[in-house]
Structures are given as C-alpha cells and as structure tokens.
Amino acid sequence: MQPVPLYPLVAGYAMGFLxxxxxxxxxxxxxxxxxxxxxxxxxxxxxxxxxxxxxKTLQKFTMPNTLVGxxxxxxxxxxxxxxxxxxxxxxxxxxxMAYLKKNFPEYIxxxxxxxxxxxxxxxxxFMKVVIFAVTCGIIVFIVFCIILVNIFRMLxxxxxxxxxxxxxxxRTAIWSLLGQFATSTVCFIPPLLVVFVIIVGMDDSQLIVxxxxxxxxxxxSLNGIVLVVTFPPYRKFVLSFLWRGK
Numbered sequence: 001m002q003p004v005p006l007y008p009l010v011a012g013y014a015m016g017f018l019x020x021x022x023x024x025x026x027x028x029x030x031x032x033x034x035x036x037x038x039x040x041x042x043x044x045x046x047x048x049x050x051x052x053x054x055x056k057t058l059q060k061f062t063m064p065n066t067l068v069g070x071x072x073x074x075x076x077x078x079x080x081x082x083x084x085x086x087x088x089x090x091x092x093x094x095x096x097m098a099y100l101k102k103n104f105p106e107y108i109x110x111x112x113x114x115x116x117x118x119x120x121x122x123x124x125x126f127m128k129v130v131i132f133a134v135t136c137g138i139i140v141f142i143v144f145c146i147i148l149v150n151i152f153r154m155l156x157x158x159x160x161x162x163x164x165x166x167x168x169x170x171r172t173a174i175w176s177l178l179g180q181f182a183t184s185t186v187c188f189i190p191p192l193l194v195v196f197v198i199i200v201g202m203d204d205s206q207l208i209v210x211x212x213x214x215x216x217x218x219x220x221s222l223n224g225i226v227l228v229v230t231f232p233p234y235r236k237f238v239l240s241f242l243w244r245g246k
Contacts, residue, residue, distance in 0.1 A: 009104065010126065010195065011119040025118040026090045034083050036188050041075040043181045044144050050174060051147050054154045057162070061154055071143070078136050085129045090120040122199055130195060137188075148178070172232060179226040183219060190216035 014025040048068060055062040091099055096119050100108050111117055120126060151174060159167050190212045197208050227234045 009107075009119055010122050011117060013114045013117040015115075019116055024093060025116055026087070026093075029090075029118070030083050030087050033086060034079055037079045037082060039187065040181075040184055041079065041140070043177065043184060044140065044147075045072070045075070046177055047144065047147050047151065047174075047181075050170075050177065051151050051154075054151060054158060054170065058154055058158060061150060075140070078140065082129075082133045082136075085132065089126050089129055090118050093118075127199075130192075134192065144181075172230070176227065176230040179230045180223060183222040183226050186216060186219040186222060 012025055012029070014023070014028040016028075018028055018031075019025070048063070048071065051061075052063060052068070096111075096117065097108070099119055099121070100111055155167075155170060155174070158170065162170075193212050194209055197212070228238055229235070
C-alpha cells in the first residue's frame with residue numbers, strides 16, 4: 001500500500017494491493033502508523049537486548065526482567081493507543097463528501113475523480129491525538145537515551161576486561177544500531193512536519209510539503225548507506241557482491 005497525502009487538507013488516498021481488496025485509506029494509514037511505531041520500538045528493544053548482553057558480561061548494571069517486561073508492555077500499549085485514537089479521528093466514508101460540500105466545495109470535483117480517499121478534521125481532538133503521540137514519543141526517546149548512555153558507560157568499563165577484537169565487535173554493533181535508529185527518524189518526522197505545515201498554513205506550503213515527502217522517501221537508501229558504512233560484515237558482503245558482478 002502507498003498512502004498519498006492531499007494537501008491542504010489532512011486527507012489522503014491509498015494505492016496498492018490492500019486498496020484493491022477494499023481496504024480504506026483510513027485502515028491503510030492505521031496499519032502504516034502501527035508499523036512505523038513498531039519499527040522504532042523494535043530498534044529500542046535491540047538496544048535493550050544489547051544492554052543486557054553487555055551487563056551480563058560485566059555482571060552488573062543488569063535491568064530486572066520485570067522492568068524489561070514493563071517496557072515491552074508500555075511500548076505495546078503506546079502503539080495500540082495511538083492507532084486507536086487515530087482510527088476514531090477520521091470521518092466515516094459516507095461523511096467525506098458532506099464535509100467537502102460544507103467546507104471545501106471547490107475541491108469536490110477533484111476528490112470525485114479519486115479511487116478512494118479519507119479526510120481527518122484538524123479539530124481539537126486531532127490536536128490532542130498529535131500531542132499525545134508526540135509527548136509519549138518524547139518519553140520513549142528519553143528512556144532510549146538513558147539506556148544508550150548506560151551502554152556506552154558499560155563499554156568503557158568492558159574495554160579493559162575483554163580482548164580488543166571483542167570490544168570492537170560490541171562497539172561496531174552499537175554504532176550500527178545507532179545509525180539505523182537515526183535513519184528511522186526519516187520515517188516518522190516528515191509526517192509530523194506535514195501535519196504541522198497544514199495546520200499552521202505557511203507560505204509556499206505546497207512546496208514545503210512536497211520537499212518533506214521527498215525526504216521521507218530517502219529512508220531505504222539512507223538505511224542501506226548507513227549499514228554499509230557502520231557494519232563491516234554487511235559492507236564486505238556488498239563489496240563482494242559488486243565485485244562478482246564485475
């Protein structure tokens with residue numbers, strides 16, 4: 001599926017396999033939001049696993065299993081809450097045209113030519129959903145930063161207790177995860193910026209939205225580049241593959 005935004009409304013239509021099966025753009029967006037949040041939370045859990053592995057080697061700083069289980073539960077509840085709140089926000093399919101006739105009659109002909117579309121009202125409820133998602137996301141990011149700082153602190157201690165090659169493997173894995181986490185921001189920051197631009201109504205908003213969407217499409221390429229740069233086994237595989245191709 002591929003969601004396509006319809007500026008200047010908080011609206012869009014969907015293309016791909018799921019819409020052909022009758023899935024609405026609203027349903028597709030719920031799946032996409034869940035996948036984006038799950039991707040970030042999965043990477044944070046990878047850091048938690050790495051933290052636990054290093055702490056077991058040091059035999060200290062280990063997080064209790066109950067705390068790890070609590071974090072996983074909170075992540076799952078956050079994903080479920082954001083998706084459910086968003087699902088309740090958008091208009092029902094039979095209300096879309098009535099909303100356009102009342103608020104944006106000049107766009108009716110354009111929307112009628114679309115195979116499907118969904119509209120979300122940028123009202124107070126919508127703003128509360130955005131604020132809730134961003135606030136909880138910031139809290140999760142703070143937890144991630146605490147875990148990351150502790151990982152680097154343990155690495156400094158571990159450096160003097162293991163061989164240089166093993167230390168280099170630990171460090172490479174962490175920096176590779178960190179690079180992939182950084183590129184993951186390209187997935188969820190652009191949609192938030194699009195919503196912000198639509199609500200604020202900046203000058204040249206159409207161009208700004210187009211540029212933001214172009215940036216969001218770079219995620220796969222950036223992630224591949226980061227893997228090649230930060231993860232030697234993957235870099236070796238890519239170079240050997242290219243060499244065989246020649």
